[in-house]
Amino acid sequence: MQTAGVSTPREIHIERKTFRGADGTPVVAVEGLHLVLPPGSLTALIGPSGCGKTTTLRIVAGLDTDFEGRIVLPPDPRIGFVFQEPRLLPWRTVEQNVRLVLDRPDDADPGPLLESLGIADMRGRFPTELSLGLARRVSIARALVIRPDLLLLDEPSASLDEATAGRLRALILQVWSDYRPTTLLVTHNIREALTLADRLVLLAPRPGRVVGEVILDRPQPQRDDTWIEATRADLVRRFPGTVA
Numbered sequence: 001m002q003t004a005g006v007s008t009p010r011e012i013h014i015e016r017k018t019f020r021g022a023d024g025t026p027v028v029a030v031e032g033l034h035l036v037l038p039p040g041s042l043t044a045l046i047g048p049s050g051c052g053k054t055t056t057l058r059i060v061a062g063l064d065t066d067f068e069g070r071i072v073l074p075p076d077p078r079i080g081f082v083f084q085e086p087r088l089l090p091w092r093t094v095e096q097n098v099r100l101v102l103d104r105p106d107d108a109d110p111g112p113l114l115e116s117l118g119i120a121d122m123r124g125r126f127p128t129e130l131s132l133g134l135a136r137r138v139s140i141a142r143a144l145v146i147r148p149d150l151l152l153l154d155e156p157s158a159s160l161d162e163a164t165a166g167r168l169r170a171l172i173l174q175v176w177s178d179y180r181p182t183t184l185l186v187t188h189n190i191r192e193a194l195t196l197a198d199r200l201v202l203l204a205p206r207p208g209r210v211v212g213e214v215i216l217d218r219p220q221p222q223r224d225d226t227w228i229e230a231t232r233a234d235l236v237r238r239f240p241g242t243v244a
């Protein structure tokens with residue numbers, strides 16, 4: 001991983017990522033993906049299932065280094081990763097799970113973050129006592145408490161009913177506005193992308209290749225259902241097969 005100065009935007013250049021299929025044949029998962037993430041921006045990477053979104057996040061996070069290309073991040077980057085499954089330690093409480101990622105156990109108070117995410121009164125509970133929606137909030141707190149240089153969100157509202165997903169998106173928007181981490185969100189849910197992002201990057205079905213970029217400069221309070229639906233319909237027309 002190449003590093004750069006703190007003011008340098010985060011850059012993703014994946015020339016090619018290839019997996020071996022079960023019979024040994026190569027499967028190109030991502031190709032020619034170039035993204036610059038300006039500090040404090042929230043970019044949504046959107047595309048159908050199997051287009052390489054999770055693979056891209058894993059490469060950006062340094063969890064997969066077997067690819068052609070380069071990732072440019074500040075030196076010693078702090079990366080907050082919200083996985084699709086919350087990945088909480090079941091024998092630790094909510095607060096202990098969040099504190100676990102801190103360099104020194106007492107160097108930050110996760111209290112305000114737990115408060116903002118509506119889970120402050122659950123700090124003493126264990127993950128098995130939480131619904132998926134609440135566990136996701138804990139994993140978001142754990143990702144944000146380190147003040148990440150880059151926040152990676154993998155389908156944050158997957159497997160949630162629409163009402164719970166809507167509440168979670170509102171909370172994400174609120175904490176994101178408070179903390180303003182540079183964020184890369186991957187989702188196949190266009191409504192989620194249109195609610196949260198300031199820029200959309202659309203990927204073709206397979207392999208992941210950028211087919212379009214859309215800047216969403218409408219301020220959040222004006223993103224009502226009418227605007228979201230009209231924008232979604234316009235994108236479906238312009239990018240068939242990518243946006244549903």
Ligand SMILES: Nc1ncnc2c1ncn2[C@@H]1O[C@H](COP(=O)(O)OP(=O)(O)OP(=O)(O)O)[C@@H](O)[C@H]1O
Binds near residue numbers: 019021028188
């Ligand atoms: N470990 C692996 N071994 C072989 N092929 C893989 C592996 N991981 C992913 N792939 C393949 O790479 C492609 C991209 O997968 P990836 O999970 O990144 O897509 P995705 O866009 O995140 O999909 P989804 O929205 O369903 O999570 C798919 O064709 C997938 O089958």
